[in-house]
Amino acid sequence: MARNLSRSALAVLFIPSLLLTACGEEDLARSHGVDPEMDRVPEEAPLREGYVWNVEREKYLPVTYAEVDGLAIHEGDMVLGTVKQMEARVREVKALGLEASGPRAQGLVKTDPNSRWPTPVVPYTIDSGVANQNRIQDAINHWHGRTHIRFVLRTASNAAQYPDYLRVQSGSGCSASYGRQGGEQGMWLDGSCSTGTIIHEFAHVLGLDHEHNRQDRDTYVIIRWENMVAGASAHFQQNNNEDDDAFGYDYGSIMHYGPMQGSRNGRPTIEARGGQSIGQRDALSTFDAITVTRLFTRTFTLRAPSGHYVVAEGGGGGTVNANRVAVGPWERLQLVDLDGGALMTGDLVQLQTINGNYVQAANGGGSGVNANPLVPGEWETFRIWKMGGPTGEPTITANDIVVVGTFSVGYPKYWEAVGGGGAGVLAHTDVGSLGPSNMFTVGYP
Structure with missing residues (x-):
């Protein structure tokens, strides 16, 4: 049987609230026209060449950027740093003979792990003169409600804790700085920026790229170069590194341009081949949220009633037991919440080991639990239910009691720590037979 959890199958499972509007009262008609995300770069702005480091290819790749106010701006609203920083990198690359051969990186993704925020916490400040600060707060609240990202206000009392x-x-x-750049970095907003556009800019800060510039985009959309204003073509160049596209093409992504973006004549610059709607600035799509979740997974432990911790033997690639009395690398699992928000009762989750293997219910349930697969599918997907804890809230926090069931709409099988702990883990208990040995305590070490 097919075991890969398809994108279409996942889409119907995620909480509908991901698709609710985030933009309140402001007019979002511009999301299907020339968006202020392109206003930062004037038509006459000079285009220059720079380099970005690509981890997968282990080389520098060339990138085109516009020079605006001393900043290197890519695709209209992604600030790569200052022009001086880019010029210094170009000199270094050429002096050391590090120029890459092969495809350009005109559309780019944040492949450098040093440019990713180390945790899902992003400190921020807001200048007093910024317009529509309520929209900024609404955008932050939207991110908080649909992902585990937390934007934390940086103050005099915590500044030392948050140098970046x-x-x-x-x-x-x-516009906004792209990824983590170190020290102070910027987001620039004027009064035209809607809540949805600000959500989009925060996504760039986290390292998300524009959806329409994916390596595979020509299969899904048609780019109408002839309808673009001068200089707009630089905002539509493809990313040639398909390894950084986490999921299939997402017409509904908040990172996708609208059909009239950069139009010079009132005709579309980008059309979906199937007539799908594109360019919304209402809310993160389901897969926007999942992509960010994959960038910032959380460390997660499960403890059996006996006090023994669930362990992926060997760090992955073998069996899963519940027989450890202390937490080490093998007991720390990376939690991927497929529902994209704060971990809630009923969420679909995947658990990845330190070696990169995914925890699996063998044969989809009814027998043992192992950590062999490197690619997650239905057998590696579980639904987690809160059974009790310090609070009555549906959010799953440290010390809450949970049960873990297999991914099955009909008759899921629930994990059991054999003997209550100290031995193996099976995925074979029916819902009507749940007992103490099926209960695990959550930890976030």
């Missing part, structure tokens, strides 16, 4: 932070400030159009 985002400064939200006034500027032309709507």
